[in-house]
Amino acid sequence: MTRYGVGYVSSVPTKRIRPHLRRIVLGVIGDANATCCATLVDEWIRCGVRHAVVAPGSRSTPLAIALAERDELQVHVVHDERVAAFVALGLGLDGIPAVLTCTSGTATVNFHPAVVEAGLSNVPMIVATADRPPELRGVGAPQTIDQLELYGRSVRWFHDAPVPDEADPAGWRPLAQRVFSTADAGPVHLNLPFREPLLGTVGELPEPIGPPLPVPRGMAASGPATEYDRQRGVIVAGGRSGVDPDDVVALAERLGWPILADPCSGLRGAANAVDAFESMLRYREFADAHAPEVVVRVGRAPASKTLSQWIARSDAPVLQVGGPGVVDPDRNVAAFCSLDDLQALAGAGNTPWMARWRHAADRAEAAIAAALETELSEPSVARATVVASSSVDGELVVSSSMPIRDVEWFGGVTARVHANRGANGIDGVMSTAVGRALLGGPVFVLIGDIAFAHDSNALLALRHRRADVRVVVIDNAGGGIFNFLPQATALSTERFEQLFGTPHDTDLVALASAHGLDATTVDSLEQLRERLAVSGPTVTRVVSDRVENVALHDELHAAVAAALSTR
Template identity: 50%
Template sequence: MAADAQASFCATLVAQWSALGVDTAYVAPGSRSTPLALALDQAPGWRVEVLLDERSAAFAALGFGVATGRPAIALCTSGTAAAHFHAAVIEADLSAVPLLVVTGDRPPELRDVGAPQTIDQIKLFGSSVRWFHDPGVADWSTQARWPSLAAHCVDASMSGRPGPVHLNLPFREPLVGEASVDEAAHRAITTQRGHSVVARDELAALATRLSGRHGVIVAGRGAGTAVDDLAASLDWPVFAEPRALCRGSRVVRHFDSLVRAESFAASHRPDVVLRFGEPPASKVTGQWLSSLGVEQIHVAAHPQFFDPDARISTHVVADPTVWAMALAGEVTAVRDSRSSDTSWCADWCRAEVAASEAIDRALNDLVMSGPLSARCAAASLPSGSHLVVSSSMPVRDLEWFGGRCDRLVVHSNRGANGIDGVIATAIGVAGATSGPVGVLIGDVALLHDSSSLAGLARRAVDLRIVVTDNDGGGIFHYLPQASVVEADRFEKLFGTPHGTDLAALGRAHGLDASMVSSRSELERALSRPGPSLIVVRTDRRGDVDVHRHLHAAVAAATA
């Protein structure tokens, strides 16, 4: 049988992607994407996962990219299937996660003529992608360009500010053919990437300006040991949100409760703020930092602004790890010749211990709640586990009350802050890691992504899903609507009770599903390998009272 151009084109793309270290694909079933689906599944060394829902496939590929820093392929057929990729593409864009989305398409002659399952897929995702390309239907005349096209996709996804790339591939019938791959396709077309740094004289001047001042470091996703070392050289506390990898002795996890403690916060106002990466979920912390009226410096690897309150005075675009290490060295040299005030950071660290102990005592006296579920999940998952946390209340409960997450690697889709695709994201994270993966999710987010539960019981993943079930949208009870909208209308528009038996839903998908009513039961359930669904029944209004009680306990402990 003569080699088929479409099949050979797809096999060449896959071979070049393999050479560049891309070896994982999440595929939603469909006909028009057949040539690439077959090429992926037939290629040696590839991991190909099939998910029934396109949104699930795209978020799983996103999760893989979150966990590894490498792109995975998300593949779907033509038509509205491609549109279901959009939410994950937006999240990958805003969170700077590498992702290769590939959409099958009808050939040009079948567009705009009423052919079935055909929409306009050209630049479907707009400005959310780093690069879009439609190479047209493959033919032998363009064979020499095929490897460079594959390399361009990977390079565009990983260079500069990482993000999604959209490759739209039109195919003509017949969709199944014999492939032939040129040996050149297996040789990687590589790109060398460097790191941006700040000149030493600028760092030295900054070190002189910062040394001896009362500052705080706000650490977001990815900030790690280099930031710990910088904090040690400056002797500043580190407000570390759960996704930060900071593990040092100056880490303050309960910063939200501490800045709410009026007496402590009023007497511990910093005169400079150094930020790394994305801001925390805590609105109160953001407002407090904004109210300070002090110098604020933001450091990020890419020119992306995280400044909704317009308070950043200096934006540093440099590799955060390299920059923090270099600045730490300059600060150490300056501090050697200066006396320092050790009470500033020590006060914050003592307050952190007091806050943690106060929260533990208070939770021991309270019923099951979102905060208790978050704290228990952080403490009970095996060391080295990854934890995927939904937006809305779960990420806030973990950030505010989860305590030290030093044993875990935490992920949360905070680019667009959506609740969609959480389970699928966790499936992707699990596909990239070898150990347990926990999920902390609300009931509405679980229902929103319930299609990702399909087939989960058959996947070789240790996924332990903790869902706080308060029968609706709990976060709205913390917003002004709760006090100004009449109760019945509030419940209809915002409370949105669903009445679903989530444990039964899990069992319907073949999962080990259970409902727990105490901390000890939750700890035992989390100790068992997954995939499992653990339902924690809570009360929406009761959780508001729990939050108030915990904040009051911290305020009393630090007064």
């Protein structure tokens, strides 16, 4: 028997114990719950945790109270569990995990999409789900599901903790430390079963122990980089690489190679960065004349299919640096290596390779800027939102359908964004942005109407949070990205609209206004810029036509081709 536990409680139902003994047993159980959770929270704070996201519920009472009673933590109560999980993801993007907790049952299932995204993108997250004790599992007890290994391989570690009244308190701090250390590499799932009563008095906490040891990281196998020493190389920079952008720039300058910079890479506007590569590579004459002999890819692959097809056509070996897990979607990686492995490469030397890329990029960027200067359109909205966010040193969160592509293709040199590109899902865009805004500073959001409606529960209580979120919703009455795909021309209009266009007829301004938010529709770039200058939370709707939008994109790519073909 330990100070906080009685070993016979699990085998003898408390209702069969004498009344005065039952009160003692229940008191010990409640106190053990409270003391265990207070210890976990204390240790997480010692490790550096500063934010917690609580989805309300009963079974998680001991942990929720332990979190709320610590002044060192900012506790964010979020009604919807799916929203709560993406808020935690947004909070964790800077590298420090937030604690995410909910009650037992299907509440835990609603965390899953964000856990998947965090797992694929190496975003730290401590997922602490409350659960029923073992004797209530598998017997039809209410609000009880199988929560063991619930998130599968999306989490870095799963642990079903012992019920606090049966546990050795000496193990609570080491458990908290292991959870925190392992969460450094992605989400961790700690399942916490609690017996009733859920309220109790916090007893003496176990003494603090030494700092947590870092979790060993497996290094990717390095390839013999000198085997791929070529003059005509390019560096493709994507998001979530774990590599210092300054080191990438230094390598590019030394090698004399262009950086084809995804807006998620943080390298737009850097030396040697080429920002309009999507339209440039659509011009076949330029693309063929500038086929690479070797490709260095840093982090994830950008969204551009044009880029990946160009690399595939070139048959150039790809050297992969950084990124979460194994990044080889096209199965063309010749070697996984570090930036240090690439220092032996000679690069372009005194050839005009980089100068030719820079000359073409300048022409392409000028053509895009001229075409988007005055008219309100989806590409010009993307560009205006980029400019607005960068002008106030804000963050820009974009959804993974057309917005990320419009920013990648037409956002310009200041385009630096976050997008949930691990799973590329539609869900959680607004919630992720709210998480970022809770850290302070303005956060801009560029999102489509379907994604906005899909995550509209992120608007719950948003006006009461200290969150400067400035949302721009492109309302084209459905799934705009599908109009760019073969389905749009291969199917009848009726069938396409039924299955892919999927108009929703939701009044998005009314939806946002119902949550007490400042929401309106604009019909000019000037009005949009004025709205983006206003502190949030605000929602600004821009109406677009999907068919006309496809035609405009074709015109923009044609304008770049014309600029590149001019001698």
